[in-house]
Amino acid sequence: MSNVSVSNVREFNTVPDGNPKVESPLAWSYQQHPAPRASGQAGIVLREKALLGHLVLRGGAIVLDEAVRATLGMSLPAKPNALEHDDSGERSIQWLSPDEWLVIVPGGEEFKLERALRQVLGDAHYSIVNASGGQTVLTLSGDNAREVLMKSTSYDVHPNAFPVGKGVTTVFAKATVVLRRPSETHWELVVRRSFADYCYRWLLDASAEYGIDTQ
Amino acid sequence: MTQSNRIAAGGRVDRSQVLEFTFNGQRYQGFKGDTLASALLANGVNIVNRSFKYSRARGIVAAGSEEPNAVVQLGARDDTQVPNVRATQQGLYSGLVARSTNGWPNVQRDVMSWVGRLGGGFMPPGFYYKTFMAPASMWMTYEKYIRMGAGLGRAPTESDPDIYDHMHHHCDVMVIGAGPAGLAAALSAARAGARVILCDEQEEMGGSLLDSRETLDGVSAVRWVEQALSELAGMETVTLLPRTTANGYHDHNFVTLHERRTEHLADTAREAGFPGESRARLHRVRAAQVVLASGTHERPLVYANNDLPGNMLAGAISTYIRRYAVVPGQSLVLSTSNDHAYRAALDWKEAGRKVVAIVDARANPDGDLVRQARDSGIRVITGSAVIEARGNQRVTGARISAIDLERFVVIGKVEELECDTIASSGGYSPVIHLSSHTGTRPVWNEELLGFVPGKVKGMHAAGGVAGHYALSETLTDGARAGRQAALESGFNNAPDIVLPATRARRDAPACALYQVPHEKSALRAPKQFVDLQNDVTAAGIEVATREGFESIEHVKRYTALGFGTDQGKLGNINGMAIAARCLDRSIPEVGTTVFRPNYTPVTFGAIVGRHCGELFDPERYTALHQWHIENGAEFEDVGQWKRPWYFPRTVNGKKETMHEAVNRECLAVREGVGILDASTLGKIDIQGPDAREFLGRVYTNKWAQLAPGRVRYGLMCKDDGMLMDDGTTSCLGDNHFLMTTTTGGAAGVLEWLELWHQTEWPELQVYFNSVTDHWATMTVTGPDARKLLSELTDLDLDRENFKFMDWRDATVAEVPARIFRISFTGELAFEINVQANYAMHVWKKLFEHGEKYNLTPYGTETMHVLRAEKGLIIVGQDTDGSVTPEDLGMQWAIGYDKPFPWIGKRALSRPDTRRKDRKQFVGLKPKDPSVVLEEGAQIVFDGKQSIPMDMKGHVTSSYYSASLKHGFALAVVMGGHERMGQTVYIPMTDGTMHEAEIVSPVFIDPKGERQHV
């Protein structure tokens, strides 16, 4: 157990040392609603990037920028709706609001990162919240990915308006998601755990006419 | 039946593809490229409907969306029925089945038409209500038969086999209408680089060019349309949406489009060869700029019997002949006020049929088309008009006369001409419906004799709708509008667009003619229809003005002019002109009513899209949902969450009722141990040096002394002093708290905290973030809870080391867990929080070890009973936004002496919140122990008073208690805190009366000993 009190905030590593069974937010959905086998080339490819480490950083941009440079070797995107990746592409920071950023790292790194950030940040006013159990990442690719998004969100997903390196929090069907574009070919949806099944079923339905590949 | 009205050559139909269809049970043939309307006319079908009010025989009048009569019921099967389809907009397909929407028992012999002949034939506005008034009790009987004769179709009685969906778009320039102006606009905007969407409601793009007599660059107009469309289709930035009606124009250039995707091909998408695809799609377009190129509607003239089958719009006749190769009759009389309508007579004559005469209201018409008509030998009668159509089920003749427009009288002798078709044209009305949707008022243009769109930000009216009727002007104006729209959305390098050359045609000015005078007054003459769909006559409008309805809005509502699915497409201007004449005012003085969305009917399916059935609303699941399903839970909706309601067991092959299951679950908690999935509770992480100060301001109670490791229950009020939420908040560190909220209140409370922080106290250093989904919460509660949990945790659960209202970090089943010793049941309880991805592992481990303790899962119903036995409130059930903490008897949770004037404090000293007779929270014990009072039932103090009784309170929660073995309730009662021990009465709607005693709301363990063990 690694329960450390830095300053006046309680840190808590929610990931066990041992190996108890772990289930991603979509574990049950995959089992319950297997995608119909696509005939021919599927226009949509859907994957879950399960069990990643998600941290929400709050605070002033300048202070947090120094801290993430020191710990992650990345700069903090200060521009609204910007999404930055490290060279490996496995770690990202996304602007959520003028004082809020979403950091996604490989699963298991989040607690170490949180502690390192707290050590760098010291007495500054900030907050770090671990959201790893509360959300998951879906990736969407394929020839018809943009059409499926157009059926699902009122946000403009045309490449002119949504270039690579952008991410927004917006409405998806009747849920809220973080929609991001890490590369030319892939979209990412950061979905809250409790809405994951609904979003997944929505995507299956919206993709039906193009064919969908989920595994 | 043969297609007797089909011409051998020409038109845009494909004669090699013969399509069979059925109308009113009769089989017909048409061609690929026909609309249902053109195919019906080709087959010589005269009567397509009975009218709404008078049940008069009606035929096809128009060729587009303005058609008022040919509104049909579509669908071969009961589950594919679609009402309210315009035959003119319905593409013909093989196997199409349609019926008239009116007419009982059928359109040929209609029973209701006798009603239409009552009282000398004129039914004033309000006829049915005025006539069938007495006796009042009989109205329901009359109505049944009146309704059978009226109506505009029926809804399907079985589930629709098709699906409908939505698609969102953003574009620089949205062009509505793909006629000459729209095409020119789309080309010039697209060439400038703008993202363009071009939609058109017809089966084919091209608008008036598809039936034009003119040439562009020396080739037929149709050829130019093909070139333009092929250029647009080749551009990546352009989206072409044919068969798509712009139905609504909303705030900030938001346009809704209704695309018919398979309904022109077959009865269902599957039969059309597109299984699983949507039948219709609603496009939601956010456009930077809109080019409105919706063109014009021709105005019919208002003369006697102008509704007989065989009366048609002049332009529609040209469309049917030139586009569909259908001549809808043998001999034609044309009545017109303008040059353009002469096309109908020329086209008719070229098709080889007889033009009896053109009757022109103008004294000296001399335009190019007039000369052409005269040269071809057509008789042109000037200064005259058709004043009355003759015939029974079809026009057999036209009565014509010279007219004096100034004095509105017939002059000279009436002549009767034999014919079977009368075409009329009173000019052209710009289609301003969409611009009206935005709230802008149309502007009268005296030169055009019509309304043009008012100014709308970001909208460019182009072509016909802007009053440019000549083809060369329409093209130029369209190109200008497209270029301007692109410019205003940031594309300032628009290349010059070279427009095709057109032949100049000289048109003489039109004259203003709406209603045609008759020898008799409007009231005595045969009916002169203004709004064919709603059966509004010139006499009806005259009567309305005479009865004192002077505002056009009132005239509309009294007569039904422009109502419903028609939205006044043909009748509005004529109606206003008649009202203006009767009121002796000008048309702009009378003004116009405005049009509403939708422009044409949209099926509910398209509006709903995929938000139906299993996707109607998000269903939020906890990490343990799968277990709940596998263990037979019945679910309850709490907000969007699906929560287990109770877990019925099957005993001896019989499934427990909810009552049985809840009794069992309650006793298990009181006597052994139960477990609840409490993951849905809202959880907010609060960090910052001012977190504690902030809590003191938003909660009514004190937070200054709460030490790390401790938990406190708090009440949250709005500034009016009324309770809005409650929950526990734990001190995790001096600058770190975890707040819990009610399940339904989670999002609202987080926004509430942000509201106060961002708008009132930005100087406080604190951040709030939701962690609701991150944690899964399991409540283990009951006398055996400690024994069970101690088997799985490394935490010392001793009552001295882990007290009531403490929390500790620990592990449970090897998983890091945060355990809270708080209780919502009144029993010993531990709330275990683990990261949600590990929840199922921990939950299952608890059951593995819980078997020997008979660990019982329970749902929200048992939770409600247990907390109510303990007198614990549920915000939103026992409170309703008018209850203060004091009303609840929770003075102990109010820190009146806190230094900061916390939210709600000031309001608690207002006279109203100090009243002694406020409704106060109490318990109720029914005198009859078997009675479970109804939630929501009213409470009175005197059971013998007469009705209406003096209501003094109401029951907020009520259950049967398996532990107490009697029913019990929570309630709010006026002055209830001072009325302990008194008897109150609960009268029920069936006349029975329950008696109950006011008692403390805490029914079990008032000293709290059980939860402290």
Place this chain on the structure above:
Amino acid sequence: MFYIFCPYCKEHREEEEFHARGQAHLMRPSDPDNTSDEEWGDYLFFRNNPRGIHHEMWVHSVGCRKFFNITRNTVTYDILETYPMGEQPTITAATPDVRHEQGVQVADGGWQTVGARSENKALNEETSS
């Protein structure tokens, strides 16, 4: 459906991302305990309902979660400006003529290209602080 410029996200977003939160610039009395019942009642319950220029508070609830203000014409539904908390409107009912046309606020982050050139894509690529 409004199209609202969020002064924090620097973009226009669909109305469904926002919640309207009533009249803007309401001041909670600084010393509630010494405020008369009438003054407190005014603060709690009484709101303006003008025809024309109105200042409203909205929150970008599905988005950055920030509150901000809108100057809106309640007749035409034009949004004349949006501005962050703590700032004052530049357009009021007293402004002699409406100086701002709707659409003046464009995405200054260069993200949204409806209303801008696609060549501005270069702008979109400089994403760092």
